[in-house]
Amino acid sequence: MSKQLQGLARATHIASRRDERICALKKETGKPVIGYLCCFAPPEIISAAGAIPYRITGRPGDTTSEADAYVEPYGCTYVRNILAQAAKGRLDFLDGLVISHSCDMVQRLYGVWTYYRPLAYSRLFNVPHQLTPWSQRFFHRELGFFKESLEQFTGVTVTADQLKQTIARYNRNRTLIRELYALRRENPPLIKGSEMLDLLLAGGAVPAEEYITLLEETLTEVKARALPDPPGPRLLVWGSLLDDSTFYRMIEEAGGSVVTDDTCIGFRVWDQDVPETGDPLEGLKEHYLVNFQCPRTDRGPGVKRFDYILERAERYNVDGVVGYIISFCDPHKFDYPDLRDHLKKADLPMLLIDDNYSFTPAGAIKTRLQAFMEML
Amino acid sequence: MSTSEMSRARRHLETTKKMKEMLPRFFTRMIERRFSNEPLAWCMVGVPPELLKAFDLLWEWPENFGTMCASRLVAPRFIEVAEGDGYSQELCSYVTNTMGYCKLVKETGEAPPESPLPGGMGNPSMLLGSGFICEPRWKWFQSIATRFLDVPVYSSDPLSPPWDVDPHDPRIADHYQQLIREDLFGQVEFLEKQTGKKLDLDLLREIMALSHKALAYWRDTLALRQAVPCPMGSTDYFSAIIPQMYMVGEAEAVDFYREIYQEVKARVDNKIGIVEDEKYRLVWFGLPPWFNLGIFNYLESFGAVFALESTYNVGDNFEVDLGNPLEAIVKRTWQRALRMHDYGSEVMPELCNPAVFGGFYGSKLLDEVVRDFSLDGAVMHLTRSCRAVSFGEVHTKNRLAAMGVPSLIFESDMADPRLWSDAQIKTRLHAFLETMRRQD
Numbered sequence A: 001m002s003k004q005l006q007g008l009a010r011a012t013h014i015a016s017r018r019d020e021r022i023c024a025l026k027k028e029t030g031k032p033v034i035g036y037l038c039c040f041a042p043p044e045i046i047s048a049a050g051a052i053p054y055r056i057t058g059r060p061g062d063t064t065s066e067a068d069a070y071v072e073p074y075g076c077t078y079v080r081n082i083l084a085q086a087a088k089g090r091l092d093f094l095d096g097l098v099i100s101h102s103c104d105m106v107q108r109l110y111g112v113w114t115y116y117r118p119l120a121y122s123r124l125f126n127v128p129h130q131l132t133p134w135s136q137r138f139f140h141r142e143l144g145f146f147k148e149s150l151e152q153f154t155g156v157t158v159t160a161d162q163l164k165q166t167i168a169r170y171n172r173n174r175t176l177i178r179e180l181y182a183l184r185r186e187n188p189p190l191i192k193g194s195e196m197l198d199l200l201l202a203g204g205a206v207p208a209e210e211y212i213t214l215l216e217e218t219l220t221e222v223k224a225r226a227l228p229d230p231p232g233p234r235l236l237v238w239g240s241l242l243d244d245s246t247f248y249r250m251i252e253e254a255g256g257s258v259v260t261d262d263t264c265i266g267f268r269v270w271d272q273d274v275p276e277t278g279d280p281l282e283g284l285k286e287h288y289l290v291n292f293q294c295p296r297t298d299r300g301p302g303v304k305r306f307d308y309i310l311e312r313a314e315r316y317n318v319d320g321v322v323g324y325i326i327s328f329c330d331p332h333k334f335d336y337p338d339l340r341d342h343l344k345k346a347d348l349p350m351l352l353i354d355d356n357y358s359f360t361p362a363g364a365i366k367t368r369l370q371a372f373m374e375m376l
Numbered sequence B: 001m002s003t004s005e006m007s008r009a010r011r012h013l014e015t016t017k018k019m020k021e022m023l024p025r026f027f028t029r030m031i032e033r034r035f036s037n038e039p040l041a042w043c044m045v046g047v048p049p050e051l052l053k054a055f056d057l058l059w060e061w062p063e064n065f066g067t068m069c070a071s072r073l074v075a076p077r078f079i080e081v082a083e084g085d086g087y088s089q090e091l092c093s094y095v096t097n098t099m100g101y102c103k104l105v106k107e108t109g110e111a112p113p114e115s116p117l118p119g120g121m122g123n124p125s126m127l128l129g130s131g132f133i134c135e136p137r138w139k140w141f142q143s144i145a146t147r148f149l150d151v152p153v154y155s156s157d158p159l160s161p162p163w164d165v166d167p168h169d170p171r172i173a174d175h176y177q178q179l180i181r182e183d184l185f186g187q188v189e190f191l192e193k194q195t196g197k198k199l200d201l202d203l204l205r206e207i208m209a210l211s212h213k214a215l216a217y218w219r220d221t222l223a224l225r226q227a228v229p230c231p232m233g234s235t236d237y238f239s240a241i242i243p244q245m246y247m248v249g250e251a252e253a254v255d256f257y258r259e260i261y262q263e264v265k266a267r268v269d270n271k272i273g274i275v276e277d278e279k280y281r282l283v284w285f286g287l288p289p290w291f292n293l294g295i296f297n298y299l300e301s302f303g304a305v306f307a308l309e310s311t312y313n314v315g316d317n318f319e320v321d322l323g324n325p326l327e328a329i330v331k332r333t334w335q336r337a338l339r340m341h342d343y344g345s346e347v348m349p350e351l352c353n354p355a356v357f358g359g360f361y362g363s364k365l366l367d368e369v370v371r372d373f374s375l376d377g378a379v380m381h382l383t384r385s386c387r388a389v390s391f392g393e394v395h396t397k398n399r400l401a402a403m404g405v406p407s408l409i410f411e412s413d414m415a416d417p418r419l420w421s422d423a424q425i426k427t428r429l430h431a432f433l434e435t436m437r438r439q440d
């Protein structure tokens, strides 16, 4: 079915059945599927090692009581949701799992998950919080250990050349995604925020080569679109992980237009290419540790650490910022007051939605979104 | 909460009661130096205090300031100021306590009158954060230095191997120790730059020797709590960690821990327990509710004693060669990581500097702990605002249940008394003791 569809229709189709798609792929190729969470352990390495990388997503609003047998009620509701998915057996199609030590919660999810539901392959990818030369050296070594462990699991030796080729393929994805993002610099934007996120979500469940085709089709399709009605306020969405387009659709229904973002799965991962260096691990380190913007990494005190958000807001001609934070998300909750004040100085109003990863009560969220749009 | 529901700890040991004279003497000396504007570092647990002492720096622990504000019930005042500034109630209450405090200092130019110490936490000339145990402990200083204080920050960033990686594999051991070592060198370089002094390795060695001596007495004291009846309880335990935090490397601190050892030893020899009729021997998991340490005395009134606590536990990782004192810090930190790994670090994959303390959770050595301390049950404090330490309680509960050891998890917070509901918590604790009695 999804093969007959093209472009955005196909992306939306895949995004709503990511696990089905990945299971089919597993069957077709006979390759193991390695699930990953967070953006530090490079899918490029998984792919080069002959496995299928699969970005694990939660199911917002789904029951999480299954997680209660293993973890406390207080804690990131997204992490609890993922653990509940695992406990319900919905992720049993995974042959392996790699979780990076991004924040405290995700790091600890790894231990609980692998203790209670061991997988054929699992690895915690450890990540320093600082960007000192020694932290970078650690990260580089960690990349090497990760590669080695995958090689042992799949039996495929990853040569530098193979890895470079895989990186180049992923970079092609990045270029195309940036081109699509750029279509939203215009007014009215040619592609909606919710469509863009579905497209990115589909990307976490298809191989890089196939994704190139999907992105190219979408680009052609979107460029040929008749200009939609002038949209309401142009917004940047900042915050914790968003792996479901419901929230963007709520914003769109409230009359706003998400033209760019600073979220995981969103632009954080696609904003720049992986530098294509002689030692491929060096480029991966630059990209995934040094350049990847996540508040779990220490970029020192001061508001300079948010300058990239201001630049992006300017580039996309943004009217306001909507913050989306998942309950108990320390890294983002810590940054919120500093960011809010910094944006205010730049005359960018900010609305914060604090949510338990369910987008409910929808009525109340929409009312707040509408009030914000009107103010803009 | 109502203030009348909170009660201060009643201690049992003469030595800890003596802290009432010893600590004010120390704080007076320290505060005089602070008032004469000597360099002061605010630091996080995980920063080796011996190193600070070797630089003759003054230091303050905002975490500990949080416990003091909690026990004087002034924390809500500061926390509410931080909440007004946009800091979520879900964030660590030690953090929000400091944020509110800093905001008031910035607005008024002086320490708020409610501060537990005269002059509050002083005016720091640097912030030394740490990634030990949790993320808040470096985000906190990042935010302080962004909003309130324009001073340099160094956050140390050690990591430890996850539970399913073999830390005895020499490549893994090197991988992690290299990070710990280079990070320590970075910290030393930062301190040298800030103080304009070169690190005196001989002095550091002397300070560490005294520090480790004190820790050895403390470790041996804690082992004595295996005795039945238990000679020392949690109110003394949670108080007696303070001298090591502030007076590290001082002869007076060594004397304090020697005396505590001798006193507890004498109690063991004479079979003196902390309650007359010891009915239940328990282990405490999590941070204590600092605003209501009297809860331990409440439990003692039913014959329940805590023979062990999972937090602030030092272990014996400081038995390292002090020839090269910096390498000794690396080694003891690594040994701590190994020890945590031995416990089973699936839910607490962090390490902590044994000069002060860490915690234990995990799966592998629990049965040893239960056997050695003759434990009947466990009480776990699920602190809403500190997930770093309370995460893993359900897992530990599962592990204990498999061993036939009952446990209770109750919810509140370490510093925010607004999250304490007295009647409900006491009813649950009481019911738990009753169940244990029925199981006898």
Ligand code: SF4
Pocket: A076, A077, A078, A079, A103, A104, A105, A106, A240, A241, A326, A328, A329, A330, A331, A332
């Ligand atoms: S939402 Fe926040 S707390 Fe949850 S996994 Fe992401 S960064 Fe961590």
Ligand code: SF4
Pocket: B063, B092, B093, B094, B095, B133, B134, B135, B136, B137, B385, B386, B387, B388, B389, B414
């Ligand atoms: S360990 Fe807990 S109490 Fe300590 S700083 Fe971290 S979050 Fe706060």
